Every structure is written in C-alpha cells, then in structure tokens.
Amino acid sequence: MSLIKQLWLAILLIMVLAFSASFIINTATSKNYLEQQLEMKNTDNAVSLALSISQMEKDPVSVNLMLSAQFDSGHYEYIRLTDPNNQLITDRVSEEANNEIPNWFKNRIQISPKPGVAQIQDGWKQYGVLSLASSTNFAYQDLWNGTRWTLLWSGIIALVCGVIGSLILKMIIRPLNEMVALTEAIGNKKFTSIKEPHTFEFKSLARALNRLSQKIKDMHNDQSKLLEQMRLEANYDKITGLMTRKYFNSRVATHIENNDNFIEGVLVVSHLSNLSEINQTLGASEADSVLKRMGLALEGYCNRHTTLIAGRLTGSDFAVFSSTAIEPKALCGEVEHALYEAAGLEERFDDFSLRTSFRDIKKSEHLNSLKQLISTIRTKTNASETDILNLINQEDITIYENSDAAEWHAMLTSAITAKRLQLASFPVKSNADKVIHYESPARLQLTENGPWLAAGEFIAWASQLGLVAQLDLLALETAIHTLEQDVTRAIAVNVSTSAMFDPDYHAHLNHLLTKNASIADRLWLEVSEESAFENLPTFIRFCELAKPLGCQLGVEHIGTRISRLGELHELNLDYIKIDASIIRSIDKSPGNKAFLKGICLIAHSIGLMTIAEGVHSAQELAALPELGVDASTGPAVK
Amino acid sequence: MKHITFFSCFFLLLVAGLAIANSLQQPANLAELRYGNQAKQRILALESLLIHLQPASESGKLEGINAFFNDNIDFVSDQDNWGVSDYWATPLESLGKQKGDCEDYSIAKYTFLRALGIPDERLKMTYVKAQIGGPHSKVYQAHMVLIYYETPSAEPLILDNLVSSILSSSRRTDLRPVFSFNSTGLWIGKSTKSSSLKSLSRWSDVLTRIRNDGIQYFNN
Numbered sequence: 001m002s003l004i005k006q007l008w009l010a011i012l013l014i015m016v017l018a019f020s021a022s023f024i025i026n027t028a029t030s031k032n033y034l035e036q037q038l039e040m041k042n043t044d045n046a047v048s049l050a051l052s053i054s055q056m057e058k059d060p061v062s063v064n065l066m067l068s069a070q071f072d073s074g075h076y077e078y079i080r081l082t083d084p085n086n087q088l089i090t091d092r093v094s095e096e097a098n099n100e101i102p103n104w105f106k107n108r109i110q111i112s113p114k115p116g117v118a119q120i121q122d123g124w125k126q127y128g129v130l131s132l133a134s135s136t137n138f139a140y141q142d143l144w145n146g147t148r149w150t151l152l153w154s155g156i157i158a159l160v161c162g163v164i165g166s167l168i169l170k171m172i173i174r175p176l177n178e179m180v181a182l183t184e185a186i187g188n189k190k191f192t193s194i195k196e197p198h199t200f201e202f203k204s205l206a207r208a209l210n211r212l213s214q215k216i217k218d219m220h221n222d223q224s225k226l227l228e229q230m231r232l233e234a235n236y237d238k239i240t241g242l243m244t245r246k247y248f249n250s251r252v253a254t255h256i257e258n259n260d261n262f263i264e265g266v267l268v269v270s271h272l273s274n275l276s277e278i279n280q281t282l283g284a285s286e287a288d289s290v291l292k293r294m295g296l297a298l299e300g301y302c303n304r305h306t307t308l309i310a311g312r313l314t315g316s317d318f319a320v321f322s323s324t325a326i327e328p329k330a331l332c333g334e335v336e337h338a339l340y341e342a343a344g345l346e347e348r349f350d351d352f353s354l355r356t357s358f359r360d361i362k363k364s365e366h367l368n369s370l371k372q373l374i375s376t377i378r379t380k381t382n383a384s385e386t387d388i389l390n391l392i393n394q395e396d397i398t399i400y401e402n403s404d405a406a407e408w409h410a411m412l413t414s415a416i417t418a419k420r421l422q423l424a425s426f427p428v429k430s431n432a433d434k435v436i437h438y439e440s441p442a443r444l445q446l447t448e449n450g451p452w453l454a455a456g457e458f459i460a461w462a463s464q465l466g467l468v469a470q471l472d473l474l475a476l477e478t479a480i481h482t483l484e485q486d487v488t489r490a491i492a493v494n495v496s497t498s499a500m501f502d503p504d505y506h507a508h509l510n511h512l513l514t515k516n517a518s519i520a521d522r523l524w525l526e527v528s529e530e531s532a533f534e535n536l537p538t539f540i541r542f543c544e545l546a547k548p549l550g551c552q553l554g555v556e557h558i559g560t561r562i563s564r565l566g567e568l569h570e571l572n573l574d575y576i577k578i579d580a581s582i583i584r585s586i587d588k589s590p591g592n593k594a595f596l597k598g599i600c601l602i603a604h605s606i607g608l609m610t611i612a613e614g615v616h617s618a619q620e621l622a623a624l625p626e627l628g629v630d631a632s633t634g635p636a637v638k
Numbered sequence: 639m640k641h642i643t644f645f646s647c648f649f650l651l652l653v654a655g656l657a658i659a660n661s662l663q664q665p666a667n668l669a670e671l672r673y674g675n676q677a678k679q680r681i682l683a684l685e686s687l688l689i690h691l692q693p694a695s696e697s698g699k700l701e702g703i704n705a706f707f708n709d710n711i712d713f714v715s716d717q718d719n720w721g722v723s724d725y726w727a728t729p730l731e732s733l734g735k736q737k738g739d740c741e742d743y744s745i746a747k748y749t750f751l752r753a754l755g756i757p758d759e760r761l762k763m764t765y766v767k768a769q770i771g772g773p774h775s776k777v778y779q780a781h782m783v784l785i786y787y788e789t790p791s792a793e794p795l796i797l798d799n800l801v802s803s804i805l806s807s808s809r810r811t812d813l814r815p816v817f818s819f820n821s822t823g824l825w826i827g828k829s830t831k832s833s834s835l836k837s838l839s840r841w842s843d844v845l846t847r848i849r850n851d852g853i854q855y856f857n858n
Contacts, residue, residue: 043839051817084759084790119762121818124794124807126762126787129822 004173011165019154023147030146031109034139038113041134045074046116050130054121060090067092079132081120089128094135101144109143111136175202182209189607191217192570220602221566227598228563234591237312239288240295246589247581248311248319254580254614255323256361263456264325268335270356274349275316281349290343294318297342301334306530321361324460328358408461411446416467420445421474422452423482428492428611428633431625436611437490437524437552439633440482442475463498472499473508480512483519492524494556497531500542513549520550526577529557533564543571556613562599569606576603580614580634587623600628662688664852665730673734680710680733684750691754699754700786704797704804707746711738713799726844730851741782743799748784748820749848760787763841764818768800773811785818821845 049070056062063081071079071092080091115133119126175197182194191213196206235247243251255262272278272294279287298318302308307324320335336356345352415421423440430436443452462468472495479491499505513520525546532539532555543553552574558565559579568576578599586592600610615621615634624632662685670678684706691702714737716725729746732738738746744763751761761784768781785794785807794807801810819841 047819054817084787117822119818119820119822121764121815124785124815126790 003176004169007169007173008166011169012162015158015161019158023150023154026150027109027143027147030143031111034143035111035113038111038134038136038139039116042113042116042132043118044116045070045134046118046130046132049079049132050118050120053130054127058122058127064090075135075138077133077135079130081128081130083128084126086129096137101140105144105147106140109140111139111143172199175199175206179206179209182206182213186213186216189605190569190572191220217566217569220569220605223598223602223605224563224565227595227602230591230598231562231595234589234595237295239291240312241292241299242295242318243309243311245311245313248309248313248321250584251309251311251581252321252361254584255321257580257614261456261459262323263460265361266322266326266328266331266358267361268320268322268328268332268356268358269313270318270320270335270339270354272316272318272339273353273355278345278349278352290345293342293344294339297338298335301338325360328360332356332358405461405465408458409465409467412444412458412462412465412467412471415444415446416470416474418448419474419478420448421471421478423475423478423491423493424454426633427637428631429637430631431629435490436631437492437522440475440479440491440493442471442478442494444471466498468496468498469502469505472496473502473505476505476509477512479523480516480519483522484516487518490522490524492526492554495525495527495542497527497535500527500531500535500538506542506545509546510549513551517550521552524552524554524575526554526556529555529559529561529579533561533567536567540571543573547572554608554611558599562602565599565602566606568608573608575609575611577611577613577633578629583612583614583620583624583634584616585620586627587617587619593623593627596629597627604628662853668852669730669734677734677736680736681730683710684733688750688754696756696788699751699756700795700797700804703747703750703754705802707732707743708799708802710736711743711746711799712736713739713743715739726840728844728848728851729853730848740799744782744784744797745844745848747797749853751784751786753853756786758820758822759790761785762787762794762818762820765816767814767816769812769814781813783813785815 049066053063053066056066067079067081067090070076076092076094078091078093081089083089113133113136115131117129117131120128120130175194178194178197179202182192185192186209193210193213194206196203196210232241235244236242237244242248252267255265275287278290282290295312295318298310298320302310302320305322307322307326309321309323311319311321313319318335318339320331322331336354339354340346343352422443422445424443426439426441427435428437428439441455443454444458445452446458459468462471472493476493479493483489483491495505513523527539527542546553553571554573554575554577555568556577557579558576559582565576576599578596582592582596582599586596603610609630610628612624612629612632613634615624615632615636617636621632621636662681666678666681666685669681687702687706691699694702711732716722716739719725719735719737719739720727726745727735727738727742729749732742732746741763748761748763752758764783764785766781766783768779769775770777770779781800784797786797786804787794795804796807796810796813797804798810798813807813807815821841
C-alpha cells in the first residue's frame with residue numbers, strides 16, 4: 001500500500017473516531033434532556049388532571065369526558081385510570097405511530113420517560129390512581145432530525161477536510177515521488193537530478209541521491225573522454241593530429257560503400273616533395289612543428305566543410321576526401337593554399353613545393369581499387385597537370401546530371417505524389433541470429449517504370465529543393481503500411497534533419513502511431529550522429545515527441561562524437577548503431593577493438609543496445625559479440 | 639421448636655433494631671452539630687421509640703409516631719420559623735428546631751411510618767380545608783394531614799397536629815379533603831446537591847433532602 005494511502009487511512013480513521021464520539025455524546029445528551037423534560041411534563045399533567053377530577057362529581061360519564069378532553073387535546077401515549085385495587089376503570093391509548101422514523105433508530109435510542117402518577121380522591125375515599133405517559137414521537141422526531149443533520153454536516157465537513165488534507169498530503173509527499181522517480185531513473189541508467197525540497201529529511205535524501213546521480217554521470221563522462229583519447233591515439237597521427245592512412249582509407253571506403261547518400265566524391269592528395277631536406281636543415285623537432293602546423297591547417301579547413309575529411313597517408317603525403325561531388329580543381333587549389341600558408345617555408349627553401357593531384361570517386365569503386373587509386377595519384381603528383389586532368393573519368397556521368405532544378409522538382413514531386421517509393425530491406429540480427437529489425441533505406445522511381453534509385457542519386461537535389469521531409473514522410477507511411485501488413489516484421493526508418501525539424505512530419509508521426517498503437521513498438525526511428533548532435537535541442541524535442549508513442553529510438557553512424565555520448569543518456573533512447581568505419585577490419589585492429597569495447601560499455605551503462613553497421617566479413621562478425629556488440633548488420637549479415 | 643421460632647424472631651428484631659440504630663447514628667450526629675446536644679437526644683429518643691415500635695401492630699405504630707411528633711414539635715408558622723411563606727422541612731430540621739407547621743408534622747410522620755414498614759399505598763399526605771373554631775365558624779384554613787387506609791376502600795384514619803388523637807375521617811367533620819399524594823411514581827433525585835436542581839417539585843425536593851440527612855430507609 002502506498003504511503004499516501006496509509007496516511008489517508010490514518011486521517012480517515014481519526015476523523016471517523018472524532019466525529020462518531022462527538023455524535024454519540026451529542027445524541028446521548030439530547031436523549032437525556034428530552035427524557036427529563038418528558039418526565040416532568042408527565043408528572044405535572046398527571047397531578048393537575050388528578051386534582052381536577054378530585055374536585056368534581058365522579059360519575060363515569062364526567063370522568064370519561066375529562067380523560068377524553070385531556071387526551072384528545074394533548075399529546076399522550078396513554079392515560080389510564082385504575083381503582084385502589086389496581087383494577088382498570090378506563091383508559092385512552094394512542095394508536096398512531098410515526099412512520100417517518102425507522103424502527104432501528106427507535107430501538108437503538110429508546111427514549112423511555114417514567115409515566116406520571118397521581119392519586120384521585122373522592123372525598124375521604126380513594127377513587128383511584130391516574131397514570132399517563134406523553135407521546136415520545138416528537139422527541140424521536142427531534143432526535144432523528146438532529147441526528148441526520150449532524151451526520152450530514154459531519155459528512156460535508158469530513159469531505160472538505162479530506163480534500164484539504166489530501167492536497168496538503170500531496171504537497172508534503174511530492175518530493176518523495178520525485179525522489180522515487182529519480183531512483184528509478186538511476187535504476188534505468190538515466191542520471192538526472194531533482195530540485196532539493198524544503199522538508200529537512202527529504203532535503204538530505206534528495207541531496208544524497210543527486211550526488212549519487214552526478215557521480216555516476218561524471219564517471220561516464222570520464223570514461224567517454226578516455227575512449228575519445230584512445231580513438232585519437234589509435235586512429236590519428238601523433239604529429240599532425242590527422243587520420244592515419246589506415247583509418248583514412250577505412251573512412252573513405254565506408255563513405256563509398258555504406259553511405260546510401262554517396263554518389264560521387266573527390267579525392268585530393270598533396271605530396272610534400274622535399275621533406276627529407278627540411279628534416280636535415282631544420283632538425284627533427286622543428287620539422288615536426290612544421291608538419292603539425294600543416295596538419296592543423298588542413299584539419300581546420302576540413303572542419304569548415306562537413307563533407308570533407310583529411311588524413312596523413314605517409315610522412316609526406318596529405319589527403320583530403322570530399323564525400324560530395326565538388327569542383328576538383330578548386331579543392332586542389334584551396335588544399336594546397338592552406339598547406340603552403342601553414343608551412344611558411346617558401347622563403348627559406350627555394351625548392352619548397354607541394355604537388356597536388358585529384359581524382360573523382362564513383363560509387364562503384366571498391367576498397368582494393370581505392371588503395372591502388374591513392375598510389376596512382378601519388379605517382380602522378382610528379383606528372384604534369386594535363387596528365388592529371390586525363391585521369392578524370394567522365395564516362396559515368398548519369399543522364400540526370402544534365403537535368404536542371406525545375407526538371408528535378410517535377411520528377412521528385414511526381415514520384416512523391418504517385419508514391420513511387422520502395423523500402424529496401426537489410427536485416428539487423430542479434431548475436432543469437434535473430435532478426436531484430438530490417439534497415440529500410442528508401443528507393444525512389446523518378447520516372448514511371450524507370451530505375452529504382454538509391455538516396456545518393458537524388459538526395460542532393462531533394463535537399464536543395466526542400467523535399468527531404470516529404471520523402472521521409474512517404475518512407476514513414478510506407479514503413480507503417482508494411483508493418484500493418486506483416487505483424488512479425490520490425491522496420492528501422494531513417495529520420496533526416498529536415499524531418500526532425502518539420503512540424504508536419506511530427507503531426508503525421510503522432511497521428512499514424514496513435515491510430516496504429518499496436519505497431520509502434522515495431523517501428524525503429526533513427527537519426528544520424530551528425531544530425532542528432534548538431535541539432536541537439538531539436539533532437540531532444542523529437543525524442544520527447546516520439547518516445548511516448550511507443551516506438552524505438554536510436555542514433556546511427558556513431559563514431560566521431562564519442563565524447564558526447566553521455567549527452568544521450570537523458571533522452572531515453574533505445575539503441576545506437578556504430579559506424580562502419582570503426583567496425584571495418586575490427587578483427588585485425590587491437591586499437592579499434594579496445595575502442596569499440598569502450599563504446600559498448602558506455603552504451604550499456606546508460607541502457608542502450610549496440611548495433612554494428614557495415615559488417616563485411618565473417619571474421620569481423622565473429623569478433624563483435626565479445627566486444628559487447630548486441631546486434632549487427634551489413635553485407636556479412638544475411 | 640417453639641423456642642427456636644421465638645429465638646429467631648427475637649434475633650431478627652434485634653438485627654432490624656440495630657440496623658435502625660445504626661442508620662440514625664448519622665442524623666443524630668448531624669442534629670448535634672447543627673442544633674446542639676438536646677436535639678441529638680431527641681433523635682436518640684426517636685431511635686429507641688422506633689426500636690420499641692418495630693414489633694407493634696400498625697395501629698400501635700400509628701399511635702406511637704403520631705404522639706411522638708405531636709409532643710416533640712411545637713406548631714410555628716413557616717414565616718416565623720424560616721422567614722419564608724412556605725418551607726417544607728425535613729424531620730431532622732423539625733426535631734432539631736423543635737418547631738414546625740402542619741406539613742412538617744405530616745412529613746415527619748410519613749417518613750417514620752414508612753420506616754416502620756407501612757406500605758406507601760396506605761399512607762397519603764392530604765391537603766385539607768380546615769374549619770377553625772367549631773362547626774359554625776366561618777374561619778377556614780389551608781391545612782395538611784397524614785391519612786391512613788387500612789384497606790384501599792376503608793374509611794381513612796387521620797393523623798393531625800390540631801387533634802392529638804387519631805380519629806376516623808367521619809369524625810372529623812371540620813376537615814374537607816382537597817387533594818392527596820404519596821411517593822408512588824415519584825422520582826427522587828440521586829444528586830446530593832438537591833437544592834441546585836430547580837426541576838424538582840417541592841415534594842420530591844424534601845424527600846431528597848431527607849435522604850441526604852442520612853435517613854435512607856424508605857423506598858418508593
């Protein structure tokens with residue numbers, strides 16, 4: 001039984017006791033008073049009637065008349081006349097009973113005043129004894145009314161007291177409820193804090209709980225930071241702070257192979273031709289600081305463009321990869337410029353030079369060919385500019401690239417209106433080989449009976465034309481339709497930044513899930529790491545909207561913002577998907593293994609399920625469970 | 639056998655007498671405290687009379703009690719005795735002051751006849767209209783006497799302070815009965831502070847005070 005209920009019962013008991021005590025005393029006092037009054041009336045009436053009869057002729061008619069007159073004009077239960085030998089002479093008995101008063105009440109209270117008795121003389125002789133009793137109906141009526149009023153008012157007062165009492169109780173108890181909620185939240189690995197209440201005992205308890213919560217929270221943050229550091233050490237060059245060649249390759253490969261949005265990109269490699277000369281002239285530490293400056297400059301340049309990543313391939317090779325198609329020559333120029341500026345060595349070394357070349361990257365290219373590609377570029381950096389330009393592969397340009405914005409708008413709108421959207425289906429399987437849900441990226445048919453295109457081929461235009469939220473909504477509707485058709489299926493749907501911001505999307509989500517409450521827990525909504533963290537307030541609002549509807553919430557492509565993982569734990573999320581760049585060759589990379597293990601540890605400690613993305617090989621798949629990964633997806637998961 | 643009966647009768651009477659003697663001890667002390675040693679002596683004399691009358695016949699009891707109070711109380715009006723127009727005194731007060739008016743005689747006689755075991759229904763306090771100064775007098779006075787019925791329908795005997803001997807009603811042509819009462823059906827307050835109970839009638843008030851004086855052996 002809850003505390004508030006027990007307190008309530010205690011109050012109720014006390015009130016009932018107090019009221020019934022006052023009620024019983026009240027009734028008893030009234031009863032005694034009424035009884036005394038009636039006894040006095042009985043005696044007085046008997047004496048005055050006896051006196052009157054004593055004074056007059058005692059013929060039966062007169063006596064009877066006398067009795068009748070008294071009886072009929074007064075309120076009597078009976079008037080009885082007996083002779084000195086106790087034989088009845090005559091009597092009058094009332095037959096009316098007050099039916100308004102229930103018998104149980106009469107039996108319980110029992111007003112019984114003593115009858116009045118008086119002697120009647122006939123000269124010196126005794127004529128008889130007169131006894132009479134007044135009617136108690138009026139007394140019962142009075143008592144009954146009084147009792148009912150007392151009960152009614154007691155009830156009303158008790159009700160008012162009860163309402164006020166429960167309000168006060170609620171006020172007193174409220175901090176306790178908050179503390180219970182906090183304790184439960186800690187149990188569920190959510191480390192929030194509460195405002196300290198005014199009640200002394202609650203205050204110290206709340207303070208202790210807050211401290212506990214904060215401590216665990218700090219522990220998680222420390223752990224995240226440690227992990228971040230591990231990641232940097234394992235995957236980033238110590239001197240320049242740029243990605244190591246291995247990690248850079250893996251990131252590029254992930255972009256090309258796993259990112260549905262990728263369609264075409266640019267790879268730029270810049271070669272510092274006389275590093276050994278610089279080393280000899282300036283000394284190792286001075287040369288390192290030059291490299292560091294260059295690394296910082298390149299890093300800074302890439303951070304200004306979210307689609308760029310930078311890496312140091314070898315001692316003298318810097319690389320920049322753009323995951324979108326941009327003007328390659330301009331990129332080359334800007335990269336070269338940034339590096340030059342940072343190095344600041346043109347004046348000290350006449351032959352200080354950077355050789356930069358580029359290459360367009362298509363979706364179809366594989367990891368192995370990528371390595372080859374990089375080495376090709378490196379050898380070509382010594383070649384002339386025209387040669388480099390020849391490397392540009394212009395054959396793969398699709399027909400749509402020539403279309404202009406108006407045409408794209410028409411095609412996308414017609415696809416949306418005609419609902420020419422399909423969901424692809426890639427299973428996500430738990431370690432027990434059970435399908436948790438299907439990843440379902442959208443495929444769009446721009447023209448009727450045309451090819452089904454992956455997001456990468458239309459997303460740039462959709463984004464430019466502001467149609468992403470509509471596409472997401474269509475995908476959501478398609479997913480919910482599928483869920484209704486197949487009651488065993490669970491589907492994960494991507495929520496883009498635009499959709500997250502779109503009130504229309506929110507309203508539809510709310511409407512569709514409220515209408516189909518049974519499917520909500522089979523719908524998994526995921527937002528990319530970048531989108532979630534760059535728009536955290538919006539993401540939080542989205543979570544607050546979506547979570548109560550009953551669906552599963554997660555963040556995908558986790559990998560570069562590990563230190564901020566702690567910020568997720570108050571959002572009541574269900575899972576994270578770990579980016580393929582971390583999973584790649586996990587079986588062979590001790591550094592990434594430790595890193596992944598750390599991520600999983602943090603995720604589990606804040607109650608999140610961990611899913612690995614882009615698992616390519618059986619070896620990778622086999623290595624995952626012992627690192628703490630709960631489920632996997634990718635080409636190796638079928 | 640005869641001896642045993644006699645002996646047990648004697649023993650019972652002795653016990654009854656002792657009971658009365660014991661019960662009058664408190665009124666005697668009270669009388670001494672309030673009215674002096676002489677008053678106490680009168681109470682003790684009454685006590686020995688009660689013991690003496692215990693085995694007597696009802697008529698003997700009537701004669702004894704009537705004579706005792708007629709002899710021991712002098713008639714004085716309430717105005718002179720108590721300073722109020724009407725005051726019903728207890729036997730202790732009447733004997734203590736050795737003064738009383740008609741209802742004080744009647745109350746005292748009633749009390750101790752009841753104490754001697756005469757049932758309530760045979761005794762009645764009666765308001766009478768008394769003709770003062772012979773059969774042709776035009777002077778009438780309100781008066782109170784105690785009357786005794788041997789049987790319910792018998793002619794009553796009248797115990798009066800105006801006439802020392804007990805006469806039957808037919809011989810008292812100077813008296814006209816008006817109303818009579820006894821303690822049948824009467825409720826006597828149990829409170830010791832009887833004077834504060836305004837609701838009591840004069841009659842039940844005096845009965846309560848009698849009991850408070852320590853004379854407790856008559857019952858309704």
